Amino acid sequence: DAGVIQSPRHEVTEMGQEVTLRCKPISGHNSLFWYRQTMMRGLELLIYFNNNVPIDDSGMPEDRFSAKMPNASFSTLKIQPSEPRDSAVYFCASRSDAGLAVQETQYFGPGTRLLVL
Amino acid sequence: DQQVKQNSPSLSVQEGRISILNCDYTNSMFDYFLWYKKYPAEGPTFLISISSIKDKNEDGRFTVFLNKSAKHLSLHIVPSQPGDSAVYFCAASVYQFYFGTGTSLTVIP
Numbered sequence: 001d002a003g004v005i006q007s008p009r010h011e012v013t014e015m016g017q018e019v020t021l022r023c024k025p026i027s028g029h030n031s032l033f034w035y036r037q038t039m040m041r042g043l044e045l046l047i048y049f050n051n052n053v054p055i056d057d058s059g060m061p062e063d064r065f066s067a068k069m070p071n072a073s074f075s076t077l078k079i080q081p082s083e084p085r086d087s088a089v090y091f092c093a094s095r096s097d098a099g100l101a102v103q104e105t106q107y108f109g110p111g112t113r114l115l116v117l
Numbered sequence: 118d119q120q121v122k123q124n125s126p127s128l129s130v131q132e133g134r135i136s137i138l139n140c141d142y143t144n145s146m147f148d149y150f151l152w153y154k155k156y157p158a159e160g161p162t163f164l165i166s167i168s169s170i171k172d173k174n175e176d177g178r179f180t181v182f183l184n185k186s187a188k189h190l191s192l193h194i195v196p197s198q199p200g201d202s203a204v205y206f207c208a209a210s211v212y213q214f215y216f217g218t219g220t221s222l223t224v225i226p
Contacts, residue, residue, distance in 0.1 A: 004160070035216075041119070042218030043161070043206060056213060091160055105151065106214065108160030 004109035006092050012115045018080040021112045024073055025094030033106060034067055034077050035091040043091070049075065050097065082116045089113050120144050121209050123217035131225050136194040138220050140207035143188065147209035152181060152192045155204045155219070164205070165192070197224045 005024040013019055025032045034046040047057040049069045057067070064083070069075040079086055093106040122141045130136045138152075148169040153161035167174040167181045167190075174181050180193045190209075194201055204219045 033213075040218070042123075043208075043216035045213060045215070048213055093160070105163040105166065108153075108162065110158070110160050 004092055004094050004107055006090075006109035006112050008112060009110060010113045010115075012117065013082055014117050015083055016081045017116075018078065019082045019086075019114060019116070021077040021090050021092075021114070023075045023077070023092030023109060025075070025092070026096075026107055027073070029094035029096045029107070030072070031095040031097050032069060032075050033093040033095070034075070035093065035108075037089040037091060037111070046077070046090075079114075082114075084116045087114055087116050118143075119218070120147075121207060121215045121217040123207060123220050125220050126218070127221040127223070129223045129225060130197045132199060133196045136192075136197045136201065136222055136224065138192040138194075138205050138207075138222065140190040140192075140217055141188060142190065142209045142215075144209070144211065144215075145185075145188065146211045147215075149210040150181070150183060150190050151208045151210070151214070152179075153206045153208060153216075155206065161206055194222075197222075199224045199226050 007022045032049045035043045037043050046059045047067045048055050052069045067077045089111045091111045093108045095106045120143050151166040152164040154164045155161040165176050165179045165181050167183050172183050182191045202224050204221045206219045207217045208214045
């Protein structure tokens with residue numbers, strides 16, 4: 001398996017522009033997570049999908065952030081409009097949840113480094 | 118508010134010596150703890166985990182210790198190797214994972 005795939009790997013944009021980050025989870029995994037990594041807060045969970053349904057989006061910082069998972073093999077994280085403080089590395093991770101067990105490890109993608117000027 | 122804290126942003130250790138990375142948490146409901154390792158320009162990768170019913174888990178050079186009364190987790194690497202130089206994140210879970218801010222370990226040859 002190719003692992004979790006994220007695109008683009010790097011994104012530089014200007015303030016006010018729309019940014020779309022993409023993620024392809026590992027085939028067969030039924031949970032998908034979007035994280036943001038910053039120096040000050042480490043890895044913050046933004047949103048969590050299970051079986052394509054958003055379960056917890058309490059970590060989404062503002063209405064400018066939205067995430068979708070139209071099918072089991074694809075998810076997007078969109079920022080509109082983007083601001084300089086959104087600059088960070090955004091990771092997608094996936095996991096296979098076996099029933100009630102939530103202790104399976106998550107597998108992370110390589111991340112998207114976003115810079116908003 | 119950070120439920121999982123790594124108070125040491127960086128650590129330098131001589132090759133062959135022990136590396137000890139620490140992690141504190143606030144939520145007594147956490148029942149599963151993990152350590153992830155991250156190299157530059159890569160995503161974090163799973164390293165070792167421990168359930169709350171245990172106080173120690175060992176995997177080769179890596180040992181994780183859990184002190185539930187102190188709400189403290191530590192990762193011991195013995196002996197440390199230059200290839201261990203990376204950022205280490207601890208994570209705690211009750212339903213979803215909460216990560217610390219990471220500790221950058223440098224192992225000096």
